[in-house]
Amino acid sequence: MKKTLLSIVSFIFVFAFMFVGVTSLVNLNDRTLDRQVDLSADAATTTAENRTIQTKLKRWGYYTGNVDGIYGPLTREAVRYFQRKNGLSVDGIVGPQTAAALGMTLSSGSSSSSSSISSSDLNLLARCVYAEARGESYVGQVAIAAVVLNRVESPSFPNTIAGVIYQPYAFTAVNDGQINLTPNSTAYKAAQDALNGWDPTYGAIYYYNPATATSSWIWSRQTTVTIGNHVFAV
């Protein structure tokens, strides 16, 4: 009888723990697992940085564990997954390149002491290109940047690069947060070309992927060119 009572009590405790887990919307199993192997993990990043890594990976659907700042096997696996998906060398370690791709700076990295102003327009444009068209050819990426700049010029759209990019519902990659990914050098080059006047679409202010476009209205626009998966229109 005592044994039964003991087992009931222990059962309740275990379940209580599990539901405490549920209430804070974390998974106890992952947490334990992560903590156990933490000792063997490379301490390349600080706890605060690990938290940032986990938060970002979780937001983009790479990581399902909890955000606890511990670099365990789940986090490592998520990093590997992220690296695979983003064409980085897959080692599961957040080095400078992966950190850059995650949009963060590691504490060990030295900050540049340049006196020049930051090219925020270029950065923003490159992020938009990377988020919207990183799978496209180079010219396909220049074309996306050109559409943003054509919109800035157009009376029917906002008059700044930020205004155009952050216009509600204008770009899906802005809505789902991919705009915060760190662009690679190709996206930067494409954005730079567009800022220097390149426009392979010759005036397009819309683009869509005919395979996934849900808007019926967009099909009525006059097409200027098709590059890769994108149809460009005026």
Place this chain on the structure above:
Amino acid sequence: MKNDILDTRSSSLASHREENNTKIVKKKNRAITALSITTGILALSTTGLAIGFAIADDKAMQYHDSLENVYQSNFYSLIDSVNNLENKLSKTISASSGSSYQRKMLLEASQNASEAEISIASLPMSQNDIQDTVKMVNQISGYTTILADNLANGGSLSEDEISTLTTVHESVVDLQNQLNEFARKMNNGYSILDASLDINADSNEFSLSLASLKNNDIEYPTMIYDGPFSDSVVNSKVKGLNGEKISEQQAREKLDAIYKDAVKIEYQGETNGKFSTFNYRVTNSSEEELYVQMSMIEGHVLTISGAGEDGQSTIDFDSAKNIALEFAKDNGVENGEVVWSDTIKEDVYFNIAPKENGIILYPDLVKVKVNLVSGSVVGYDATSYFTNHTDRSLSKGSISLNEAEAKVPSRFAILQSRLVLSPLDYNREVVCVEVEAQGEGSTYYFYYNASDGTLENVLKIIQTDDGNLLM
């Protein structure tokens, strides 16, 4: 004995029964235990989930409320801007023409219109629902600026302009009425965010409610002017291509002649925008992939887009410059001069302008991007050249270079000066003396009108992390 045996039997039976009874009791106990555990689990999980959802819901509500507040703030700013715009326009129309008061009202109206644009574009509405309204306020902003500029130069508003302003004013009144009507609705607890999440085909409930005004009540005015956001600027004509249309095969032959040792050339279809082109993917002899667009009219290379390699430079700046000039020359830009260059990592951008009569023609610029690793041209843009290039009979004007240099404020050190054709405002080209000068920690370019010496423009070099900007 019998009894004894019976007794023993009965006692063994009894103990057997007792055993059975104990088993039943134990089973019962177990069932009760199991039941209580299950109940416990259920109770706990329900509580746990409830708390979990409550926490999540609370957070969601906080996000909801802060976003709603941003939208509400934008909406009320929009109403303010439109109310002010209406007010300034009506005062402009009422005031006597040519007065400085009228000019002040026009400038303020322009400001209010651009504020209205920023507010509209920050609201969660689908583009197709708001673009007519955005276009209207942008054009009002451009139109009123141009009118104010004309007044500043001593002009007065013509009857046509007053009549256009009256139509514009009527449209703004319609917009104002619609917005104020909507504001009354919002007093009764309307949520912009909730309405915007209610998706209806290409639109959402909020944009539909607001966009209904576009279809019913607002007549969008036509503003004919040369200036920011005007239709004339948006639809500017291509001046430099007037010859015959060529076939794709002819374009391909021309391309083959340019890329004699290309590894591969593939046709990629057409572009039909401001320019019409045949498009090709060219893998050049350095294995770089380039996207080359050949104009359908006259068959010129119009645009080349290529990423350029990263790595160790194999050529220096001067060789790159020669490669760029040579390429421009081969593609019809005679007498080209590098007027601006910028090195970004392993790519150098050269802006090359042709020279006519000793005057540098800025509007006819071509841009050539040379990669320092492969030493090849990986980018080319001749759209400005073909948009603007035309036979001009330019006169050098009466202001000498020295006279222009004397006009630069004395705190600047003069570096050099030359005659240029400068594109100004919208669709306006003026021969100017360009004076490059250094001072106040930067390099400046001053542009003095070559015929009367007026200062037309000032450009400043701004160093950024990724190269230099001219602003």
